[in-house]
Amino acid sequence: MKxxxxxxxxxxxxxxxxxxxxxxxxxRAMAYRHALNEIRIPTLERIELYxxxxxxxxxxxQKQLYRVPRAAEAAGEGDQALRPEGTPGVIRAYxxxxxxxxxxxxxxxxxxxxxxxxxPQKGRLRxxxxxxxxxxxxADAACDAELIIMIDEFRRALGLDVxxxxxxxxxxxxxxxxxxxxxxxxxxxxxxxxxxxHQRLERNxxxxxxxxxxxxxxxxxxxxxxxxxAPCRTHFAAVERLIGIAGVPCEVNPRLVRxxxxxxxxxxxxxxxxxGAQSAIVAGGRYDGLVEAxxxxxxxxxxxxxxxxxxxxxxxxxxxxxxxxxxxxxxAIGAGAVDFAIELARELRARGRRVELLSPERxxxxxxxxxxxxxxxxxxIVGEDEIRNGVVQVKDLRAGVQTAVARAAVAxxxxxxxx
RNA sequence: GUGAGUGUAGCUCAGUUGGCAGAGCACCGGAUUGUGGCUCCGGUGGUCGAGGGUUCAAAUCCCUUCACUCACCCCA
Numbered sequence: 285m286k287x288x289x290x291x292x293x294x295x296x297x298x299x300x301x302x303x304x305x306x307x308x309x310x311x312r313a314m315a316y317r318h319a320l321n322e323i324r325i326p327t328l329e330r331i332e333l334y335x336x337x338x339x340x341x342x343x344x345x346q347k348q349l350y351r352v353p354r355a356a357e358a359a360g361e362g363d364q365a366l367r368p369e370g371t372p373g374v375i376r377a378y379x380x381x382x383x384x385x386x387x388x389x390x391x392x393x394x395x396x397x398x399x400x401x402x403x404p405q406k407g408r409l410r411x412x413x414x415x416x417x418x419x420x421x422x423a424d425a426a427c428d429a430e431l432i433i434m435i436d437e438f439r440r441a442l443g444l445d446v447x448x449x450x451x452x453x454x455x456x457x458x459x460x461x462x463x464x465x466x467x468x469x470x471x472x473x474x475x476x477x478x479x480x481x482h483q484r485l486e487r488n489x490x491x492x493x494x495x496x497x498x499x500x501x502x503x504x505x506x507x508x509x510x511x512x513x514a515p516c517r518t519h520f521a522a523v524e525r526l527i528g529i530a531g532v533p534c535e536v537n538p539r540l541v542r543x544x545x546x547x548x549x550x551x552x553x554x555x556x557x558x559x560g561a562q563s564a565i566v567a568g569g570r571y572d573g574l575v576e577a578x579x580x581x582x583x584x585x586x587x588x589x590x591x592x593x594x595x596x597x598x599x600x601x602x603x604x605x606x607x608x609x610x611x612x613x614x615x616a617i618g619a620g621a622v623d624f625a626i627e628l629a630r631e632l633r634a635r636g637r638r639v640e641l642l643s644p645e646r647x648x649x650x651x652x653x654x655x656x657x658x659x660x661x662x663x664x665i666v667g668e669d670e671i672r673n674g675v676v677q678v679k680d681l682r683a684g685v686q687t688a689v690a691r692a693a694v695a696x697x698x699x700x701x702x703x
Numbered sequence: 704g705u706g707a708g709u710g711u712a713g714c715u716c717a718g719u720u721g722g723c724a725g726a727g728c729a730c731c732g733g734a735u736u737g738u739g740g741c742u743c744c745g746g747u748g749g750u751c752g753a754g755g756g757u758u759c760a761a762a763u764c765c766c767u768u769c770a771c772u773c774a775c776c777c778c779a
Contacts, residue, residue, distance in 0.1 A: 288770085343777055347704080369779080398779075403704080405773060414779055480776070496775085542778095564779060591779030617737060650731090652739040667737060681739065 292402070292410025294593075302604040303596040304413065307442065308395055311415040311590055314438045315393040318430070320417060323392040325373045327399075328352060331363040336578055337372040337546055341487050344368050348400040350410075366399035370416040370589060371571070372578065378420060379580035388583050389421035395592075406560030407594045417568075418587035420575065425522035428550040428570060429530070431588055432523075435554055435566050436532045438590070444598050446565065448534035450527075450552045452520040453490070453508050453541065456573060459548070462511035463489060469505050476501055493539040507538040516549055523550055542567065546574045550586070556598040565594045609659030611637045612698050615651040616644040617667030624671050628664065628694065635695050656681055662698050 289295055296304055315322075331351065338344045350366040367373055374392055383390055395415045402408060417434070419427055432448065439446050454462055470477065470485040470492055477485070478497035485492065495502045512520065527534050534552075542551045551569030559565065568588020575583040612632060616625035622644045629641045640658060642651045648665070655663040665677035670688070678697045679686040689697045 291770085348777080400778080402777070403775095404771095405775095408778070412779065416779095483776090491777090561774065562778065567779065589779055594779060615738085648737045649735080649739075654739085656739040663739075665738075669737085677738090679738075684740085686738080 292404040306604045307592050307595045310441050320391045320393040323394050325377045328364050331365045333372045350399045368400045374418045384580040384583050392418045407562030413592035414589040416589040420585050423584035425519050428523045429526035432527050433530045447555045449537040449540050451540035452549050454512050454516050455548045458513035462508050465506040490541040509538050546571045548572045559594050559597040566590045610640045612639050612662040612664050613655035613660035614641045615665045621666045
């Protein structure tokens, strides 16, 4: 049987791989300017970590987790799972290191693969990459605003046309009242709700708000913004004002809810119309109770994650199209030229040229054809005659002219840029 | 988990009422003894997704199954 890749897992070749790298490099540059510190954490964690953060009834825990079965003798180590998201692991590491007590204000970024067992579709994979930011010990609105401003810088750097939406879900004070009102509304309209919403009513009532089956009905549901307590209202107003000052084109969407249970106050989502139905390319928000819920001190937290593959889907191809072609391709004619050619290649590379030494087992014609295909600017041809005369035939493949160049002058002749 | 669409060469796809599996691109070689692109000529390459059925005969009709894609759900 042919060995194929697993469903929902992707190979990335050529331009596809370059697009992902461009997204990650742009995100790193963004993180650098915001003085964030990298954090690298394990891919495998205890299942309990996700049960306690995402909620045991969440889809992520109930059916999307990649559980890793252990041999019987290791059963004492507890059940483990590949991470479905980055936030719980970062918090666990933060608490593990004792930072919640010794030095609580921390600004992190991470980059890596996440795993969720879902039915794949455009923009949704079983293994995907997220670039995430998590900030601890900052409860102020300026912090929330800066995250959104950071994302705006990121998407501008990539030339992405996106939609920013924000909402506030309230905190431990006011959210229960909102949730209760939503439940009451759901029960009152039970017969009008779609089948999915009947499930949501039990499992995750906030999700009633973004029902697509009957968007009109969902509009009549209670809105979190109307239930905010005074501090939450003040906080949200400040976030709105600050991102307004920065000129981020952001809309308030009272029906914007997040998938995970732990969000409080500010939530936001950045969507692109270019990537299919799974249109959220960045999403995040505040999760003030989560550090404590995972066994740490009562420390505020806020963050977001960029979906690397989704962002790459939204990218214009000309931004990552040109793969790096070699400056020079070396054509060695005959076995006797190989020693000379390999040394020539080494020297040019030492001087910063991008050089590919072509197979000496094939003919000149085939190698020049190959050099052309690779997009090499120059072909460097060496055979018996050249070695005897101490020269290299430098052929400019774009101009079509060839000149014999003294060995010592080859690097200069191939110079795209000065040394 | 649910629904729809699509499976023919490495890629993109044709293949008529069932009648010898094709084209373009790519790859390899030649036209040109050690010179690319353009052109011309030739060549390699197929379990027609898989299994079963109907038929003298199936890529084509029927059944089953698998894979991929998109959407629901969920979400980055």
